[in-house]
Amino acid sequence: MTERNDQDSEKKTLSLSSKGKQQLRQGGDANQVRQSFSHGRSKAVTVEVKRKRTVEKVVAGAARTGAKTLSDEERESRLRALRVAKAAEETRAQQASEQQAEAAAEAAAAAAAPVAAPAPAPRAPLDAAARRKLEEEERKEIEQEEAQRRQRETQRLSELEAERKREQEARNRASEDRRPTGAASDAGTDSPRTTTTTDADGEFRRPVVGARARDDDDEGSRRGGTPGRGAPKGPAKAAPTRGRNDNRRDRSKLTVSEALSTGDGDSVRTRSLAAFRRAREKERRKESSANREKIVREVQIPDTITVQELANRMAERAGEVIKTLMRSGIMATINQSIDADTAELIVTEFGHTPKRVSESDVELVLDTGKDAAEDMLPRPPVVTIMGHVDHGKTSLLDALRSTDVAAREAGGITQHIGAYQIQLESGSRITFIDTPGHAAFTSMRARGANVTDIVVLVVAANDSVMPQTVEAIAHAKAAGVPMIVAVNKIDLPGADKNRVLTDLLQYGIVTEEMGGDVLAVPVSAKTKQGLDKLEEAILLQSEILELRANPNRLAEGSVIEAKLERGRGSVATVLIERGTLKVGDSFVVGAEFGRARALLNDRAEQIREAGPGFPVEVVGLNGTPQAGDRLVVVEDESEARRIAEYRQAKVREQAATASARGSLEQMFNAIREGEAKNFPVVIKGDVQGSIEAINASLQKLTEDNKEVRVQVLHSGVGAITESDITLAAASKAMVIGFNVRANPQAREMAKRDGVEIRYYSIIYNVIDEVKAALSGMLSPEVTEEFIGYASIRQVFNITKVGKVAGCMITEGVVKRGAGCRLLRDNVVIHEGTLKTLKRFKDEVREVREGFECGMAFENYDDIREGDVVECFEIKETARVL
Template identity: 60%
Template sequence: MSDTKTPGDKTQTRAPAKPLTLKRPIEQGTVRQSFSHGRSKSVLVETVKRRTIGAAPAPAAPTREAPAAPQTTRPAPAAAPTAPPAAARPPAGRSGSGMVLRTLSEQERDARANALADSQKREQEMRALADAEKRARRERDESEQRERDAAEARRREEDDRRKQDDEHRRRASEESRRRAEEDAAARTAPVEAPQAPEATASAPAQAAAPAAAAPRPAPPARPTAPRPGLAPTTPRPPVTARPTPAEPRRTITAEVRKPRDLNFMARPAQVAEPENKTTPTTARQPDGITVTRPARSNATAAEEEPETKRVIRRPGMPLKIITPPKTPKSPGGDRNRGRLTIATATSGEDERTRSVASFRRRQQRMSGHRNDEPKEKIAREVTIPETITIQELANRMSERAVDVIRLLMKQGEIHKITDVIDSDSAQLIAEEMGHTVKRVAESDVEEGLISEEPDLEEDLDPRPPVVTIMGHVDHGKTSLLDAIRKENVVSGEAGGITQHIGAYQAASPSGDLITFIDTPGHAAFTSMRARGAKVTDIVVLVVAADDGVMPQTIEAIAHAKAAQVPLIIAINKIDKADANPQRVRTELLQHDIQVESMGGETLEFEVSAKTGDGLPELLEGLQLQAEIMNLRANEKRDGEGTVIEAQLDRGRGPVATVLVQRGTLFTGDIVVAGAEWGRVRALIDDKGEHIPYAGPSVPVEVLGFNGTPDAGERVVVVPNEARAREVAEYRARIKRDRMTARTGGANRSLVDMMREAKEGSGRRELPVIIKGDVQGSVEAIVGALGKIGNDEVSARILHSGVGGLTESDVTLATASKAVVIGFNVRAHKEAREAAERSGTEIRYYSIIYDLVDDIKDTLSGMLPPTLREEKLGEAQILQIFDVSKVGKIAGCRVTDGTVQRGAHVRLIRDSVVIYEGKLSQLKRLKDDAKEVGSGYECGMSFENFQDMRAGDQIECFRVEEIRRTL
């Protein structure tokens, strides 16, 4: 059956076969590609060739190579196609096999021809590039080879030169050594010596004597070549001595030794002789003495020691040769020759010598350096503080600590080197050792810290005045300052009252600056007002026209008088309908304040912070007062000031508001304020801008303290950190001791607690922990809580500080059962969780009088109540009855008032109270009664008392508890 499909056959059911196709011939090959750094890779290359279908074996039209063919396998350029003969050419559009082929158009043929030409052109360009790269690589390799050859030649030349230098150095050393030996032999040989029989008996001497006796003919002159291993030197003229007729010639065999000088310490260079010499060497001295040296070989010369062999011969005894013992060499060879130093590295190995220190020690030993003469005692001035360790005392005296301990042991005291002794003992020891003593105290660290020297007149420059605003609460101090500065500070104050001290600068109508300090008016902020009055130049007393003189107004007047600063009265709120400025002037007369309008010297101004009336006149009056005072300061000295306020900012750390009073404070200065110190990291003015320095009368915020300083502390610039740390540690210790003495409590001794128990001290204390936003507020709260209380109850401040409530504060409160108070601060997350776990109470306040009122109420609840008796009635016992299972019952008659069950009773016998307690049972006939009136009989029984008798009197009363308040 044929595989071809029959046309028209519709009975065929199998799937039609695929169309017949011809696979394109593919040629495969492997090409190795080279990359940089010596890497290579094998690539499989396939070349597809186009096949022309037809009977004529005519060459196919030129086709483009496959794009995957690499440049390394380039086919030969095809020859120009030749047209086949017309007889053999198939008709157009038909191949030799009878298949119809698509003919190429002229455009396609031109495109193919152009593509072939472009391909050939690219191949030629690539071939030219490859050839150029090959030539460049070859030239580069040749240049590198030339450089390597030149470097090798230079290295060989350097080696040859080094070898020649070593050879010359070795020859020079050998020649110098030889000359030294000859000179030493000439110096050590004796001039006259009797002829010994031993010398004449020796074979070398016998051979040398006739040779020396017979005159030698002069040898013919011949060119002398230098010996190998020796440097060429100028030949020395021979030294000959003609013996006299009376003196026969003598031949002496002498042993040549090196002189005893410092040169014996240098090891001579060991140079191998080029030839073996077995004959003895004879040297002729100027006086006719012939010295014969023993012969030596190369091995003997190489191993020659400073001392050679000695030959001893006695009459009738055989010849004896004494060889000195040789020093055995170390098994490590040259490894044990010492450490590598600059001297050993730069010098040759054959010229190794001893070190300079070795020569110096030898010279000292030879010259008798060690002498036992006692040194002269040096008396020193020893500074002794209040307490000092033995080691430190010995160091200051430049003495041994064991000597100090020995003196203490003579006084009957046993101490270690680290023990601390008092200043008296240290002074006795220092004086006994011959030193002078200078006693100092711990407080001496503050000497010279604040300079008290007055400034020179030419260094003083005008400065802005410092004005403090003072007055009663809610009299408009902050509002008046806001109207001057055109700010709105009042809106940010809690409760509408100022609870912080602030410092600002404002310009007067004339353009001059004025520094204002705003103080709170609440009664608790007395310390703030006093602090403001101390640093100020002028005090402005603000009095409300509708309120008059109040308690804090009187206190401000007292502070101004204590500071001895001028006072200016500002009568505020004159815009109100009920304002009466004349009333204020009259009330001020009671406190020795006479205003200018009433014939006095005190300036007064009627102002209104709401409308702004009178403010220019007030500023002009301040400027006039400042000009009269002639305020000047020196800006060229180190800065000094006062801490007005301090706070702990969680982002910036401790921040202190400082008013500079003298000098200039720069960024980077090291300052001390109380028990805190630090380096000034930044200075921020009242507008929140960073400034590089602050002059006199300028308020700034100082960043950089290691802790929050106390308000009112003096800020001083010190030269270095060591000085600042020393002063701060001393002040911190003093502050801690004062706190311990003031609080007591947790630090009280057992004796104190036993004395209080013996005295029956029933005082109850409320432990409190206070944390506030600024140091001034904390100070005011502590002062306010210290004033409330009495002999029975009081508030005890366990801890106070600035900043948020921490977990340590809660832990301290839990251990001491204290109340935690936060003023304008909040507790951290860890502190809140710890407080919830332990049940510790945390109270938050933003107004100071609310805090004081709550603590006062708490202390009032701790007071024992007052007991007051209210008499109810009297009764008399008529008869005593014994009742089984009950006890004694007193039959009584009520004589006055009423008797109530459960009331307090007193049992009086012969005008003496024998019992005081409660009435437990009250019966009328057989029934229990709640109350029995006068004239009736009843039965009574008392709690825990059975000793009643007929005729005893009974008083019945009721006790009322009255709550006490502070």
């Protein structure tokens, strides 16, 4: 093997070409080569051969970092640094274990707390003995970890020492085997060598690959690879060379990270105490979750539910729910909603029990069923006073209450529905509901009849039965409640009770005097005549009805009236039908909810509770409800809020549907009948009932007219605000304030934007003025009026004028500018206006019967003798609703 390598070395000599390349020349000295130059010049160059040490781990790490092979002094310094780092690490570990012993136990106990919501019940706190035992176990585990780390470091130091010894032995063997032939003497070794060339002055020229390069070529040839590239896997990495600027002093420095690095170049990282505790706690949680039995839950599934909410109800991780959905082909994020069918499949897959619920199920708590017969107790009767306008309903109630309510009503008429309670000398109580008698308050009367037990029909003895009397009878019959007739104003001259009773027979009201079962009592609100008999009749009728209710339950009632007051917010007058309403109760009323902050009786006195049959004002609503809504007390305010939100959503949905349907119908109607003229208004009132009555009255004005209509943009309870003016300005609407006023800011804005605000306190005036405004929007009625005939006797053709007819007025009068028709054989062949009307040479305004004149038509010349001209005038007449 040595001889073959020697022959190869003799064949491949180092020499330099004319361009300065180095090569081996045959016959040259082993330690010197000849460098050839141009023009036959040459120069002897000394060749230095250096052996590259091969250490398995240390050299590999040094090759990656670009460092040279360590010398003995450098290796000794690295070993000393390793020993120093080892001692420092032991000192730090010992101090950390002593200072953090107690903190380790507390941190481990704190980290053991579960993170997820459905985690098992918390463990009981450890006593002192158990805590000491746990600390001792952790201390032992930490000491074992430290001992293992020290053992690994000691083993690594031993390996480094053994490696140093093997390298020293290899160096000694190499020095003994080295021959003076230079590069060829080491051809049989596996150690790679790097050959550098220097000139006579010792200047560095170029590195040359020596015997190792030849070995690589031979090895590549033997393995079937490319010569000069070694093994087929890749080229062999040459050892880094050192230039003249390399600093040997910097390469001999050793840092702690380099000293602690492994043979692969990675640092030795010891496990921190916190990481060790986290790993232990993770294993404990895994063991506890594996040993814990799965809890099967009943999961309520609404129509739509978000992924997060579904995961919370199942007490599962949201990520697991999303993965299950993805496996089912549904890509959903944590905030997206899924339908009930998909949610049911997911719940079943997780092993829980699904329960389908609907959004309307929130109202199931309001259905409390009927009360038991043994819980029923007597309650006061609810009496509604109804009748025609100005028949004395409120005056009769004032006489019963000994108050003066009528004096406070605007115009002497009742425009609000009120509820009052009186106590008789016998101790019995009667609740009265006073309803308006005007035609606009039909809904109020209907509402009063629906919540009442007895209807008192007030009929004036001097007026007898009137239109609203008939309407009140219809409401009472529709409600199915008994009726008592009070013939009022019996003290006036001309009062006739028998006439009233006879007129009532036409509408099916048969009194006892006429052989029926309806009580009729003659009374006088002014002289208080017959009031005691009326009270007796009411109590008798209530005994027959056996009115009872359960006061020991959650209250229910009906809203008689609702309004918005400054300082108190929304206030509702409620008639309690069963149960007892107390201060602090949470309730839901229509689409609103609230909590009873205060209760006031009909005399504005605060009370603590109100039982069945009692009218009460409730303060504490979050919004103004509609008159007629049901008030139901629930367990807590959150439940009332959920029910109110559901109802508000339904109201918005219905309004959107109705708006879309109405818009479509309006569009088709406008196409068929022409665009209708709108009269936009914004209505603000003091109470909900008045607004309702005004809305109904205004809509009724244009029921039979398709040309104009009232458009109520907005209606609400309370003062006129800036938002109302903004809406009116945008729609060019008029603002109607009924018993309310605009605030200063709204007045200033209305003045600036030119918005008209009109204030009213009587509903008659509202209807009359709006009716007049609508009448002004109607197009006038056009009529045609005949004024005269003229017969054409001769036709003249005048230059620059055209044909002129010479006519005789045979009937009536002909006026210039009037409409005319040209008749030929009694057939209209032209209709237009007269361009000129002359008498001789003068232009005249009109020509009467029996006179001759000249006529010319506007833009028409086809006139003949014998034609007849018919003259007429167009008149416009204003229309009214």
